[in-house]
């Protein structure tokens with residue numbers, strides 16, 4: 001079929017966005033993977049499919065597919081691209097919308113200065129609901145957080161890293177490192193992503209604390225690899241740092257592809273993500 005799409009990015013995290021309201025889309029995981037392939041398709045970290053809602057009170061439904069073709073629960077940078085897309089395409093004249101996602105309802109808002117703020121909902125902090133299997137592990141309490149030792153098999157050696165387990169609807173394992181540019185993201189990122197204690201796999205965050213309201217962050221994303229920015233990863237990193245008593249809200253997050261801002265007032269409260277969204281080009285592909 002001929003498929004119209006829009007290429008967008010949020011702080012360098014890049015997307016193929018598809019209007020599923022005016023086009024009927026019923027792809028297999030292999031077709032989603034092909035569309036996201038940088039050699040044979042358009043190429044993207046994630047594909048975002050905009051649809052009519054099936055839940056009362058929502059303006060849209062938004063489905064997210066990683067580059068490996070897997071459908072996932074949430075995408076923070078994608079939610080900003082999404083609200084810009086539906087506004088630019090005339091699918092809504094509202095600047096603030098409620099959106100049904102696999103992880104629940106989120107509320108992105110177009111700000112007057114062109115930035116976008118998203119209510120990402122409250123983080124999920126119980127290990128079993130991340131989901132993270134902490135059975136038999138001796139966690140280290142730090143502030144309101146618990147640091148879990150994750151044993152990684154590095155060739156013949158075994159290395160233990162201390163992680164915080166946080167869900168923003170999608171799972172994150174966040175660790176603090178001294179120097180994010182020197183962190184072994186390509187080496188340990190895949191080992192953490194596929195670790196047996198994360199039954200749904202996990203996004204692996206590496207956070208360097210610059211001061212109590214400023215961090216540098218790299219994320220090895222589940223189903224993709226390292227991206228230039230990860231919105232839910234930024235939320236999870238800020239939540240983990242605040243709970244550990246290392247950060248104060250709001251937190252400036254320097255990702256490799258741009259800057260995000262996270263606000264969070266504590267357990268049970270929503271995490272607010274603010275950042276940019278850019279439309280790169282429109283296209284059409286036979287797929």
Ligand SMILES: N[C@H](CCC[C@H](N)C(=O)O)C(=O)O
Nearest residue numbers: 075076077170221222231232
């Ligand atoms: N790779 C993530 C989905 C996209 C998240 C990221 N691109 C964001 O901006 O939140 C996962 O498998 O949970």
